[in-house]
Amino acid sequence: MSGTHFLIVILVAAFINTVFYVYARKKLGISKPPWWYKPVNSTQGLVEVVLLILLGFSLLRFPPEIMLIFYLFVINGFRTFMEWKYERENKQYVHYLFSTFLSLVIFIYICIFI
Template sequence: MFYIIGIIIVMFCILFSVDRVLRKKLQIPKVEGFIYQPVNKMQAWVETSLFILMIILMFFFMDYVFIYPLFFLFFEGIRAFFEWKYSREKKQYLITMLWGIGYLLALTPFWLFK
């Protein structure tokens, strides 16, 4: 179990490094603040609706723990789509996709080595 945590730590270090390189190379500005700001009201509405749906479904699928990361990945996909569709010139969608793929890769060992 400890080697899985070590792999995940190494993967996040690699993700942080790739994030910094991409931001520098593609001149993507760092987002102000810690809380994500939606691109438009439609994105805020969709993400809020999906979050409420996720909370409701968590009560019905408590035993299926592998579903929770899939919701998170779906959120990242929706967020990247809205950033790509409505704010393409900022190129922030590339960073969002990078972190979404990184989370998927970081969570894969937990699914494989239960």
């Protein structure tokens, strides 16, 4: 997959994700999160740091575009679970769930066309 193709896929995904997020905020009454993501507890913060370190090591071995999308899939899936389990009333997990499925679709698309 060329760099231009990857960039177009990422930009389209970011646009779709933003449109869904604006729609979900209006429809479900999701509060606007702070600029920087704050983990719901210390365990989540620790797991996310470990995942980021693993991403750094895996970039040395595997194609970066595949690892980036896979990382987004894993981190969004983990955030979906943690938000759903500990802060269900905020409904922020709906956005992370959509991001997880979008990352999965992009991951499959990249694996097919690489």
